[in-house]
Amino acid sequence: RGERWRQRMAVRRRQRRGPGSGRALLGAVLLCLWWRAAAERVRYAIAEELGRGSLVGPLARDLGLSADELPARKLRLSEEKQYFTVSEENGNLYVNERLDREEMCGESASCSVSFEALVHNPLNVFHVEVSIEDVNDNSPAFRKPILDLEIGEWTLPGARFPLETAQDADVGSNSLLAYQLTKNPSFSLALKESTDGSKQPELVLERALDREKQSSFELVLTALDGGDPVRSGTVQIRVSVTDANDNPPMFSKSVYEARVAENLPAGSVVLRVRATDADAGTNGRVSYSFGNVPDGVLALFVVDSDSGEIRTAGPLDFEEKSKYIFGLEARDGGGLNAHCKVQIDVTDENDNAPEITILSLSSPVPEDAPTGTVVALLKVRDRDSGENGQVSCELSGETPLSIVASSGGSYKVVTASALDREQAAEQRVTVVARDRGRPALWSSTELVLEVSDVNDNAPVFSEAAYSAYVAENNAAGALVVRVQARDADAGANGRVSYWLAGGSAGAAALVSVEARSGALYAQRSLDYEQCREFAVAVRAQDGGAPARSSTATVRVFVLDRNDNAPRVLWPAAAPGEAPGAAPAPFEVVPRSAEAGYLVAKVVAVDADAGRNAWLSYELVQASEPALFRVGLHSGEVRTARAVSERDAAKQRVVAVVKDHGQPALSATATLHVVLAESLQEALPELSERAAGAEAPAAELQFYLVLALALLSALLVLSVALAVLARLRRA
Missing domain, CATH: 2.60.40.60 (Cadherins)
Incomplete structure (x- = not known):
């Protein structure tokens, strides 16, 4: 023991000679004792009065960290008064300011400085204790000279x-x-x-x-x-x-x-x-x-x-x-x-409230962080002793966080349940530390933890199914309907774009969707008579990775416009007659017919729908206006009175068919009526009508024969002139 004491005294004398020689003999001066206990404690021993920058020990190496890990692990110290500092390059622990054992510890037989070393990614804390050994830097002194x-x-x-x-x-x-x-x-x-x-x-x-x-x-x-x-x-x-x-x-x-x-x-x-x-x-x-x-x-x-x-x-x-x-x-x-x-x-009296120090705070934390993730590391200290210095910590209020006691008065704040940024983008929790004195003293500090977003929500349409109504004959590019979906996520995870995702046969050629706004536009003019309704599926997709999406159905109903005139089916139009005009068939009405006798029925249809296809009939022209009437909605032509001998044998009736569109469209039908008791009696009238109709045909035939004769004569003349010309050359 005496030999070891003399060696230590010799080392301390060489220390006082200057920083140059002290650096050369640093290994002999610094008595670095370290070990890992259950609480992960590292211990060193140094002499007091060492100069700033003197090596204490290879802290990173003793914690099991290599030089390559130091930038990512972010080794730092948590001591309140910075007696020591750690190098970011090699992880060594150095003296940061002059250490005077007598000033720090007074008459105490032992003197040490304890602090925590924090290592991130993952977060961990190590307890470091540096023992300050006495050097003979004070002379005995008397109170009086x-x-x-x-x-x-x-x-x-x-x-x-x-x-x-x-x-x-x-x-x-x-x-x-x-x-x-x-x-x-x-x-x-x-x-x-x-x-x-x-x-x-x-x-x-x-x-x-x-x-x-x-x-x-x-x-x-x-x-x-x-x-x-x-x-x-x-x-x-x-x-x-x-x-x-x-x-x-x-x-x-x-x-x-x-x-x-x-x-x-x-x-x-x-x-x-x-x-x-x-x-x-x-x-x-x-x-x-x-x-x-x-x-x-x-x-x-x-x-x-x-x-x-x-x-x-x-x-x-x-x-x-x-x-x-x-x-x-x-x-x-x-x-x-x-x-x-x-x-x-x-x-001791309970005159010191617990002191809470936030050593580390991991903010923001992703909302999908697993339960038990460490988000904050705290140090709680009470300067009192006994029960007055025994401290318990708790979190106030309802929060998905909990606090777990660690070693050496440290506490970890961890996630107790799943976080949801959409419900709470920020977690504010108060840490309350309370001692066991009587009366108990307490202190508190607030932790503010931001929750970062992950893509855990798909877009949601405002309606599961949309209905749109478009009048036919619309302009190409006209707005049909605008769909909207919202995504509760933030940033790119909440940015929604729209796409067509199928639908009725041929519907993709009729409409298109704008990706950013969700507006559906008509690709071409729609025709009610060809397509009355169709459905398309619109997919809303967010910008997350991987992306999330949802689909809504849009049903488009084409509204009718009055763009089709009524078409007369009977009496059928005769060849060569003007469009819309009815043929001139003959209807035989006995002269003994009374009022209300059904002469004929005009049959017409309209390709439109609704009011545009509602038809009404009206008598607009007749040889004897008082003799006939037509049903407004039925189209039935009946006698308005009894037929008399004075009435002409041939009657001409013209009816107009109108729809109820705005504006209304119409067509006409012409009906020829022969007043006779029987068909035999009506034949002479029919023959005259036929002859009158054949005269124009005979005249046309004459002109055709004449044109053919002229063409034949011109052909014979041309052949004769050709033969004559050949004979003349010969």
């Missing part, structure tokens, strides 16, 4: 006089180790070990004093520590030889103890010490004062020099220091003194 003692000349040899103790801020072997006194035949130095292990220097009188020979002495007390090199501090002792004060004060206890709660108001009595002196008068009057105590004690406590009451001078904080040990001195009027120890234990 000069110590005055008064010793009576009657004091017998062997008497002991307690001296002021020195304080050394270092710990371990670097702390106070020994005292030395300048040589003097009248005095020597003795060390008295207290119950707490500290050594109290005492001045021992070796021989009787004679004030008449020498009334004062000047000595030097040197305090030495155990560092390498050794550091020291001195105090000058001035001894005055006096008369007659032969009883020093005596404390009732060597150690006074008290327990007080933190946050005690200033001026509160902590305890009272008491010392008595058997002398009388001035030599027996005792006053109290602090011994050589740190400045921190003087800032928190005061002692009444007359009563010995110790009161608080400032606020006590258990979290900063839970125990104070210091010395008190009782001095009589003759200069004799005595010392005692005071130990004050500060008890």
Whole structure:
């Protein structure tokens, strides 16, 4: 063990020579101890007072990360005060600022800095602890530069006089180790070990004093520590030889103890010490004062020099220091003194609420993230102790998240159920940390987590089926109907385009759909008489990958327009007659016919539909207008009165057929009526009609024969002229 101690001291001496030599001997200086426990903890040990940039240890390598993984894993530290930094290039841990062990940990025997190392992709946390080892950078120091003692000349040899103790801020072997006194035949130095292990220097009188020979002495007390090199501090002792004060004060206890709660108001009595002196008068009057105590004690406590009451001078904080040990001195009027120890234990009160630190927040998180995905990493700390420092965390409100305790006061916020961006694009959750004190203290912080979209919704049409009505004879490119589908997703996942996806036979040639707007346009003019209705399927597709789609049916009804005139089926039109005119058949009506006799029925049809195809009949011309009438809707031609002998044998009746369109279209029908009792009686009339009809035909035949004769004569003449011409050449 002694050999290892000398080696460590040699390494520390070489460290102080400068950063150049320290870098060369870095492996010997840094005592890096690491291991992986159940909580994934990495430990290192370094000496205090190392310069900025000094290597602590290969953190990335110790965490199992290679240099190639560092950019993607994003290694970083979470410590609140940046004592250390990690290199993004090699993952090594370096000192970021000067570390003073005495400033950081005070009188504590051990000193370390703990923090978390965060690694992403996947997210993980490692606990890192760096132990700060003491170097001998503080010399022993006395509170006063000069110590005055008064010793009576009657004091017998062997008497002991307690001296002021020195304080050394270092710990371990670097702390106070020994005292030395300048040589003097009248005095020597003795060390008295207290119950707490500290050594109290005492001045021992070796021989009787004679004030008449020498009334004062000047000595030097040197305090030495155990560092390498050794550091020291001195105090000058001035001894005055006096008369007659032969009883020093005596404390009732060597150690006074008290327990007080933190946050005690200033001026509160902590305890009272008491010392008595058997002398009388001035030599027996005792006053109290602090011994050589740190400045921190003087800032928190005061002692009444007359009563010995110790009161608080400032606020006590258990979290900063839970125990104070210091010395008190009782001095009589003759200069004799005595010392005692005071130990004050500060008890904890629940005066610190838990502190929540967000170490990492993964936002946004995709809505299809599986249950149990870590979205946030928290650190919760309560500076109190015991139950006052035991913390529980929970999430307030209804949320698809839950919080899971991890090691070392860390908590993970994970998904507890599926996320749905369409229902909530943002998750706001409050983390509440509560301790177990009475009354309990709590704190909270809000986490805002954005949910990113995935293509999990197909477009939805506003209607499952659409109906459109288009009048026939429309212009090509006319708007038929506009369909609309909405997609609850965002961005490209919610951008909808439209396509035709089948339908009735030939329907794809009749309409087209605009991809962006969903508008259906007619490709050509529609004809009600050819196609009265048809259906097409329209598919709405989003821009996701893979894309999602849905289909709606559009049924198009073609509306009729009055674009067809009525067509007369009977009487049928005769060849050569004008369009719309009916033929002239003969109907025989007996002269004995009474009113209402059915003469004939005009039959007509209209290719249109609805009102455009409703037909009505009207008599517009007749040889005897009063003799006939026609049914308005039936088209039946009947006698309006009884036939008389005065009525002409041949009658001509003209009827018009109209539809109910806007405007109305019409056609006419002509009917010839012969008034006769029988067919034989009507034949002469029919023959005259036939002869009259044959005359134009005979005249036409004559002209045809004449034209043929002329053509034959021209042919014979041409042949004769050709023969004559040949004979002439011969």
